[in-house]
Amino acid sequence: xxxxxxxxxxxxxxxxxxxxxxxxxxxxxxxxxxxxxxxxxxxxxxxxxxxxxxxxxxxxxxxxxxxxxxxxxxxxxxxxxxxxxxxxxxxxxxxxxxxxxxxxxxxxxxxxxxxxxxxxxxxxxxxxxxxxxxxxxxxxxxxxxxxxxxxxxxxxxxxxxxxxxxxxxxxxxxxxxxxxxxxxxxxxxxxxxxxxxxxxxxxxxxxxxxxxxxxxxxxxxxxxxxxx
Amino acid sequence: xxxxxxxxxxxxxxxxxxxxxxxxxxxxxxxxxxxxxxxxxxxxxxxxxxxxxxxxxxxxxxxxxxxxxxxxxxxxxxxxxxxxxxxxxxxxxxxxxxxxxxxxxxxxxxxxxxxxxxxxxxxxxxxxxxxxxxxxxxxxxxxxxxxxxxxxxxxxxxxxxxxxxxxxxxxxxxxxxxxxxxxxxxxxxxxxxxxxxxxxxxxxxxxxxxxxxxxxxxxxxxxxxxxxxxxxx
Amino acid sequence: xxxxxxxxxxxxxxxxxxxxxxxxxxxxxxxxxxxxxxxxxxxxxxxxxxxxxxxxxxxxxxxxxxxxxxxxxxxxxxxxxxxxxxxxxxxxxxxxxxxxxxxxxxxxxxxxxxxxxxxxxxxxxxxxxxxxxxxxxxxxxxxxxxxxxxxxxxxxxxxxxxxxxxxxxxxxxxxxxxxxxxxxxxxxxxxxxxxxxxxxxxxxxxxxxxxxxxxxxxxxxxxxxxxxxxxxxxxxxxxxxxxxxxxxxxxxxxxxxxxxxxxxxxxxxxxxxxxxxxxxxxxxxxxx
Ligand SMILES: Nc1ncnc2c1ncn2[C@@H]1O[C@H](COP(=O)(O)OP(=O)(O)O)[C@@H](O)[C@H]1O
Ligand SMILES: [Mg+2]
Numbered sequence: 001x002x003x004x005x006x007x008x009x010x011x012x013x014x015x016x017x018x019x020x021x022x023x024x025x026x027x028x029x030x031x032x033x034x035x036x037x038x039x040x041x042x043x044x045x046x047x048x049x050x051x052x053x054x055x056x057x058x059x060x061x062x063x064x065x066x067x068x069x070x071x072x073x074x075x076x077x078x079x080x081x082x083x084x085x086x087x088x089x090x091x092x093x094x095x096x097x098x099x100x101x102x103x104x105x106x107x108x109x110x111x112x113x114x115x116x117x118x119x120x121x122x123x124x125x126x127x128x129x130x131x132x133x134x135x136x137x138x139x140x141x142x143x144x145x146x147x148x149x150x151x152x153x154x155x156x157x158x159x160x161x162x163x164x165x166x167x168x169x170x171x172x173x174x175x176x177x178x179x180x181x182x183x184x185x186x187x188x189x190x191x192x193x194x195x196x197x198x199x200x201x202x203x204x205x206x207x208x209x210x211x212x213x214x215x216x217x218x219x220x221x222x223x224x225x226x227x228x
Numbered sequence: 229x230x231x232x233x234x235x236x237x238x239x240x241x242x243x244x245x246x247x248x249x250x251x252x253x254x255x256x257x258x259x260x261x262x263x264x265x266x267x268x269x270x271x272x273x274x275x276x277x278x279x280x281x282x283x284x285x286x287x288x289x290x291x292x293x294x295x296x297x298x299x300x301x302x303x304x305x306x307x308x309x310x311x312x313x314x315x316x317x318x319x320x321x322x323x324x325x326x327x328x329x330x331x332x333x334x335x336x337x338x339x340x341x342x343x344x345x346x347x348x349x350x351x352x353x354x355x356x357x358x359x360x361x362x363x364x365x366x367x368x369x370x371x372x373x374x375x376x377x378x379x380x381x382x383x384x385x386x387x388x389x390x391x392x393x394x395x396x397x398x399x400x401x402x403x404x405x406x407x408x409x410x411x412x413x414x415x416x417x418x419x420x421x422x423x424x425x426x427x428x429x430x431x432x433x434x435x436x437x438x439x440x441x442x443x444x445x446x447x448x449x450x451x452x453x454x455x456x457x458x459x460x461x
Numbered sequence: 462x463x464x465x466x467x468x469x470x471x472x473x474x475x476x477x478x479x480x481x482x483x484x485x486x487x488x489x490x491x492x493x494x495x496x497x498x499x500x501x502x503x504x505x506x507x508x509x510x511x512x513x514x515x516x517x518x519x520x521x522x523x524x525x526x527x528x529x530x531x532x533x534x535x536x537x538x539x540x541x542x543x544x545x546x547x548x549x550x551x552x553x554x555x556x557x558x559x560x561x562x563x564x565x566x567x568x569x570x571x572x573x574x575x576x577x578x579x580x581x582x583x584x585x586x587x588x589x590x591x592x593x594x595x596x597x598x599x600x601x602x603x604x605x606x607x608x609x610x611x612x613x614x615x616x617x618x619x620x621x622x623x624x625x626x627x628x629x630x631x632x633x634x635x636x637x638x639x640x641x642x643x644x645x646x647x648x649x650x651x652x653x654x655x656x657x658x659x660x661x662x663x664x665x666x667x668x669x670x671x672x673x674x675x676x677x678x679x680x681x682x683x684x685x686x687x688x689x690x691x692x693x694x695x696x697x698x699x700x701x702x703x704x705x706x707x708x709x710x711x712x713x714x715x716x717x718x719x720x721x722x723x724x725x726x727x728x729x730x731x732x733x734x735x736x737x738x739x740x741x742x743x744x745x746x747x748x749x
Contacts, residue, residue, distance in 0.1 A: 018718045021678040023669050024478055026471040026599065027713040027721070033593050034464070048678035050670025054580070058596030058668060060587025079577040080670055120575075190579065276638050302640035314635045316628045318748075327628045330621045332640040377639055 001041055001070070013037045018044065018052075025052040029059050042069040050080050057085040066090070073124035078187050086187040094129065094180045095166035096192040097122040104165035124192070125166070132169050135162045136178075167199060175210050177203035229254040229289065229412050230275075230381055236283035237274040244270040245436040247284065252381065257403075257413040259427030260438075261420070267436040268416035269311050272383045275414075276308050277301045288381075303332055307379025311386050313370040317359030321350055321369055324358050328376035339376055346402060347372045364395035371399065381412040388419040400425045420447055463591020468714060470590070474599050476706030477606040478665065483683035483690075483698050484609065485658030490687050491694030492630050492650035495545060495555050499563040500683060501676020502570075503655055507533045507662025508671045509570060515581050529663030530656040537655025541648045549647070563676065570673040583667035598667060605664060609657070614695055617749050626650065627749070685729045691739020696748035700740045705729060 002012045013035045016028060029052075032040060044052050053072070056062065068090040072078070078086050097108070112119045122128060139162050141147055144155035161170040167181030179202045185192035209222045231251045238244040244267045252258045262268050273279040275286055277298035286294050293301055302308070316324050325343060329336040344351055347368055353361060361369060367387055374382060382403075388396050396419075403413060403426055416433075417423040423430060430442045486500040497503070510532040514524035544562060548555045585597030617623035629636040629646045637643045669675060686705060690697025708728050713721030736743050 016718055019722050021681070022718055022722065023665075023678050024475055024710075026474050026595070027710055028718065030467055030471055030593055030595075031714070047670040047672035047675050050672070051668060054583065054668050054670070055596065055599075058583035058587065058598050060589075060594045060596070064594075076577050077670075080580055080672065082580060082582040085582045278634050278638060297642070297644075298634070298637035299640045299642045302638055306638075308635075308638040310635065310638070314632055316631045316635070318631060319624075319628055323624060323627075327624055327636075328639045330624055331628075331636065336621075373639070 001043065005041075010038075018049065020046050021048050023048045023051045025055045028052070029056055029061065032065070033059075033061070037065065040065055040067045042067060043071050044069070045071050045075065047080075050077055053077070053081055053089070054085055057081075062088065073187070073192065074126055076121070076123045078123060078190050078192065079121065081187075081190070083189045086190065089187045090184065090195075091124065091187065091192070092182055092184045093125040094182055095122075095125040096183055096185050096194055098185065098192050098194050099166065099183060099197075100194065101165070101167070103163065103167075107165040121191070128164075128166055132162060132164055132166065135164060136160065136169065136171055170200075172203060172207070174213050175203055175206045176212060177206050179203065230414070231287040232271075232275065232284070233287070234284040235271070235274055235281055235286065237270060237279055237281045239270075239279075243436070245274060245281075248433070248436060248438055249284075250431055250438050252412055252414050255407070255410055255412055256428045257407060257415060257426050259423040259430045260414070260416040260433050261418070261423055261430055261442065262416070262433035263418065266433045268433060269385055270436070271433070272308070272310070272385050272414070272416060275301075275383060276306060299331075302377060302379075305380035307374035307377050307382045309367075309370045309374045309382065309384045309387060311389065313363075313366045315358035315361070315366050315369055315373075317357060319358055320355050321358060321361070322354040324369055324373050325350075325376050328373045332377055334378075339378070343372050343375050346375075346405065349398075364391050367391050367395060367399065371402065375406070379411070381414065382406075384413060384415045386417055386419075387415075388417065388422045396422055423447075463593060467590050467593040467595060468711075470595055470600070470603075471714070472707050472710040473603050475710035476702050477603040479682060479686055479706045479709075480610065480699060480702035481602070481606045481661045481664060482679045483686040483702060484613070485654045485656075485661060486683045487654075487687045487690065487694040487698040488613070488657060489651055489654035491692060491697075492626060492654070493545075493549075493647050494552065495549075495651070496552065496559070496684070497545075497654070498556050498560040498680065499540070499566060499676075500559075500658060501678075501680030502563045502566040503533055503537070503658035503676075504662035504665070504679055505570065505671075505673065505676040506536060506566070507659030508666035508669070508675065509574065509578065509662075510659065511663035511666050512578055512580055512671060513574075516579070521581060521584060525663040525666070526660070530660040533659025533662070534652050534656030536659075537652040538648065540655070541651040545651055546644065546648070563680075567673045567676070574673070576672060578671055580671045581667060596668075602664060602668070609660070610695065610699065613657070614749060617695070622649075685726070689729050689732050689739055691736070691741035691743075693741035693748050697739055697741035700744075704732075704740075 002015065005012050014031070042052065066088070070092065072089055073091045073093065139160045140152045140156040143158065143160060144151040156171055157173045159173055161168055170179040172179055179200055182198040182201045183194050184196040185194045205224045209224055212218060229252050233249050234247040235245050236243070236247060248271055250258065260268060270279065274281050277296060281294060285292050288304055293304065316327065319327060325340045326336040329339045349365070349368055350372060353365060358366065358369060387399055400422065407413065413426070415423065415426060424444060424447045430444060431438045432440050432442055482504060485503060486497060489495055489497050507529040510529040511524045514528040515521055519528060540562065544558050545555065548558055583596055583598035585601055587594045588597050588600060617627055625641055625646060629641055629643055633643050686701045687698060689705065690701035705725050705728060709721050709725040712724035732740065741748070
């Protein structure tokens with residue numbers, strides 16, 4: 001994140017990490033108040049960390065410093081908060097249930113028809129990504145004409161894609177990652193309000209360090225260099 | 229008033245009481261004499277229900293109380309002054325006494341005042357934590373506490389253990405006073421003088437059995453005492 | 462100046478939270494020498510009771526202060542009947558059984574209510590202290606914890622039931638011989654501990670992420686506080702919460718949140734090494 005702040009012309013005033021079971025964010029909030037940043041970016045995860053957003057709102061900070069998060073919503077955090085606590089947090093994911101396109105509309109209609117009253121809220125990308133992953137595999141099977149493991153893997157590496165509710169998802173043979181659409185949304189009334197759409201975003205960071213076509217049997221951990 | 233018949237009890241697989249039988253008539257004081265480790269404490273704990281029994285019966289007023297939990301036995305008239313006194317160490321002396329009244333659902337004020345009439349020594353100690361009393365004071369408190377429960381039969385476990393003679397005399401005198409008002413007593417002891425001063429009947433316990441009754445007169449005879457108890461008086 | 466005041470409030474708040482989440486466990490441990498590993502889930506149930514009550518239209522304060530302790534207290538009665546009573550005096554078995562109960566509760570709540578429940582936000586707004594602002598509800602939590610502590614102390618110190626509880630805690634066998642139905646005392650203590658846990662869970666609900674697994678974030682902390690405190694349930698838990706809470710909060714301020722946690726655990730371990738019976742094994746031994 002610090003790298004992206006700098007790339008974008010900003011800087012990180014301070015960075016703190018929190019053990020997963022920390023529930024008291026009073027000291028952290030007070031440190032933020034003292035540092036007076038223009039913005040707070042949270043990468044907090046898990047049920048205990050949801051405490052941060054509630055204590056942030058309770059301390060009256062919501063109207064003073066805007067907040068963005070790379071993680072909020074991935075575990076349906078938005079459902080846990082009241083609108084006063086959650087509304088306005090800015091997040092980015094490759095899908096939100098509120099994404100406005102024809103494929104998503106059709107999908108949600110069928111989804112609701114199938115599950116009726118038990119239809120869950122899909123929120124941010126997690127469920128949709130699992131679904132899309134299965135569809136990519138199915139596409140591979142179709143192209144290979146068999147479920148034989150090696151043949152399917154070969155087919156998956158031949159540059160396949162599926163179109164679906166999130167937009168187009170392309171499997172990148174160089175990294176085994178995907179090129180996909182990314183959406184920026186703000187939390188609104190326990191759901192999301194989509195603000196911006198970035199189609200065809202490639203996994204650029206991984207592509208910068210990994211090429212499985214040149215090095216098909218690579219088995220080392222590659223590290224994206226974010227030194228700044 | 230109470231009969232114990234062929235009581236069998238112990239700790240885990242270790243048997244201690246192997247068929248103990250005895251009776252306490254209403255208004256009488258029965259003394260049980262026995263060495264260390266003969267099962268005196270075990271007997272009283274079993275009667276009180278603090279130790280599960282494996283056999284035999286305990287009849288109180290003709291009714292078997294074997295299946296009753298300790299507090300029911302307490303409520304039916306058994307009072308217990310245990311070995312080592314077992315005062316509640318962080319309760320004040322007053323609270324130790326009040327506890328015994330409240331434990332049976334009574335109103336504490338009057339009963340405690342009445343009992344304190346008989347134990348004036350405790351008056352100036354009322355605010356002290358029970359754990360801060362001397363052994364003798366604790367013994368008086370344990371006795372007073374048992375009396376706050378208004379027992380009909382008092383179980384006394386070696387009240388003279390480690391206590392100075394002057395307090396022993398006070399206890400003897402207190403118990404005589406209580407007996408005049410109808411209290412029955414079952415006393416286990418090693419102290420010959422004390423048991424002689426109180427008991428109407430004296431039984432000898434050996435290895436968890438009542439082996440014989442000793443006529444009070446025999447306690448004056450050093451040879452007999454040597455034979456029965458193995459200590460000289 | 463305002464920095465000192467704001468930091469002091471944070472430290473107090475850290476202490477109060479620790480005390481609040483530990484008190485129910487301390488009551489059960491102090492009275493019965495039972496370690497309830499489902500304690501975290503009792504907190505969770507308290508939070509859920511309050512949230513569901515609010516969703517059902519019950520006033521927020523009634524939901525937190527009445528409904529939650531009542532629900533979890535009643536649940537405690539059931540648990541004591543079905544599980545705890547059968548395992549008295551077997552500490553390890555009880556820990557195992559309550560651990561199983563904790564897993565079962567997480568599973569059951571997830572099945573019934575799903576992974577998420579829409580919480581309510583903290584009432585009472587925020588309070589400005591110079592350059593800092595803190596939540597009014599956080600201040601209320603500090604006050605509520607002190608009132609709760611004082612109430613438990615007063616019950617133990619001044620009521621007949623408290624007298625029975627104190628004596629039974631010190632010598633259960635003697636209490637029974639004097640006429641106390643100790644099983645009932647234990648059942649009531651467990652229910653009271655559960656009710657206090659339920660209240661605590663409800664009180665922290667507006668400030669925490671209420672999910673079925675939320676108890677796991679609290680159980681270790683409350684466990685450490687109670688064990689560090691030792692046998693005296695109020696003095697022990699308060700002194701341990703005071704010490705560990707300030708170490709954690711101030712450690713977090715001066716260093717990082719990670720080191721703040723590490724410091725707190727290090728102090729707890731050091732204390733238990735020096736005072737294996739807990740703080741009240743050595744100090745304030747005769748207190749409650
Ligand atoms: N808690 C216990 N566990 C195992 N054995 C015990 C226990 N208490 C007493 N005993 C044994 O039971 C026997 C009788 O003990 P006790 O009734 O205390 O004797 P007394 O009161 O006559 O001195 C002794 O052999 C003693 O070692
Ligand atoms: Mg003995």
